[in-house]
Amino acid sequence: MVICKTVADLRAYLSSRPRGPRLGFIPTMGALHDGHASLIREAKAGGRFTVCSVFVNPTQFNDPADFQKYPKTIESDILLLEQAGVDVLFLPSVSEIYPTGVVLTKHYDLGYLETVLEGAYRPGHFQGVCQVVERLLRIVQPDDLYMGQKDYQQCMVIRRLIELEQLPVVLVVCPIRREADGLAMSSRNLRLDAVHREGATAIYEALEMIRRRVSEVLAAPLGSAPARRGSGAAPEAAAAPLAPITAEARASLEAKGFRVDYVEIADGTTLQLLESWDGRAPAVALIAAFWGEVRLIDNEVLAPKRSS
Numbered sequence: 472m473v474i475c476k477t478v479a480d481l482r483a484y485l486s487s488r489p490r491g492p493r494l495g496f497i498p499t500m501g502a503l504h505d506g507h508a509s510l511i512r513e514a515k516a517g518g519r520f521t522v523c524s525v526f527v528n529p530t531q532f533n534d535p536a537d538f539q540k541y542p543k544t545i546e547s548d549i550l551l552l553e554q555a556g557v558d559v560l561f562l563p564s565v566s567e568i569y570p571t572g573v574v575l576t577k578h579y580d581l582g583y584l585e586t587v588l589e590g591a592y593r594p595g596h597f598q599g600v601c602q603v604v605e606r607l608l609r610i611v612q613p614d615d616l617y618m619g620q621k622d623y624q625q626c627m628v629i630r631r632l633i634e635l636e637q638l639p640v641v642l643v644v645c646p647i648r649r650e651a652d653g654l655a656m657s658s659r660n661l662r663l664d665a666v667h668r669e670g671a672t673a674i675y676e677a678l679e680m681i682r683r684r685v686s687e688v689l690a691a692p693l694g695s696a697p698a699r700r701g702s703g704a705a706p707e708a709a710a711a712p713l714a715p716i717t718a719e720a721r722a723s724l725e726a727k728g729f730r731v732d733y734v735e736i737a738d739g740t741t742l743q744l745l746e747s748w749d750g751r752a753p754a755v756a757l758i759a760a761f762w763g764e765v766r767l768i769d770n771e772v773l774a775p776k777r778s779s
């Protein structure tokens with residue numbers, strides 16, 4: 472694996488590589504785990520020449536303490552990348568990425584996405600994410616960009632960034648990787664002590680509870696709501712009211728000591744928050760909660776009901 476620390480070195484290396492395989496890019500903030508490795512595996516399985524970046528981006532941390540405490544494990548990161556068969560590691564300094572200073576120089580019109588869930592709870596966060604991802608994409612110039620569904624809303628924001636800036640790159644979203652007990656893999660898990668690590672699975676359990684409750688309601692008989700006779704219309708689908716289900720999930724987390732930011736179910740395509748769901752269009756259940764000092768997020772896509 473080649474390691475490039477400057478934009479000039481990376482550009483020189485990439486321009487001299489033989490034409491052929493598409494370039495797959497995996498941006499990271501380090502503290503790598505098997506979730507990152509799964510993005511690399513996906514890129515390599517598709518025959519991509521792979522570039523991975525490790526850069527802890529200061530402009531996306533709305534909480535300076537969170538930035539200071541972000542885990543840094545560059546030696547084991549390099550080992551993981553080498554074992555995963557990454558071709559190039561881009562390991563820039565802050566001044567390499569932000570030569571004119573660490574400030575937001577432009578506003579991205581992210582619309583509704585910036586007002587809800589992570590956008591509402593972490594003001595400015597997605598502006599910083601867009602700033603660094605745009606910069607990295609313009610430096611690396613990949614054909615394909617690999618990101619994890621663990622950051623569901625971030626993937627939607629990046630899709631919007633690509634549209635806004637008309638960047639010639641294909642976004643590939645890869646499934647969440649989980650530990651054996653269900654905890655979603657995350658660099659922040661490194662900050663959990665043994666006791667908190669064990670209890671952290673409650674978030675996944677709450678998501679699973681949501682999935683089960685929603686499918687129970689959708690599977691229940693339609694009751695006495697027949698299709699209008701002679702209308703030719705299909706019977707109305709049962710819709711699961713979601714507030715009691717998300718309230719139960721929130722209460723179960725709070726009872727265990729979590730400080731919950733949100734438990735919501737949203738339209739899987741627009742992220743509009745749903746009050747009920749008829750199981751037709753994809754939906755997603757999303758949770759963000761502090762467990763001790765560490766803020767964890769997770770989500771689970773609720774698969775649409777198959778029509779019979």
Ligand code: PAF
Nearest residue numbers: 498499500528600603622
């Ligand atoms: O998901 C992350 O690790 C970061 O937000 C990203 C995309 C690398 C930008 O800093």
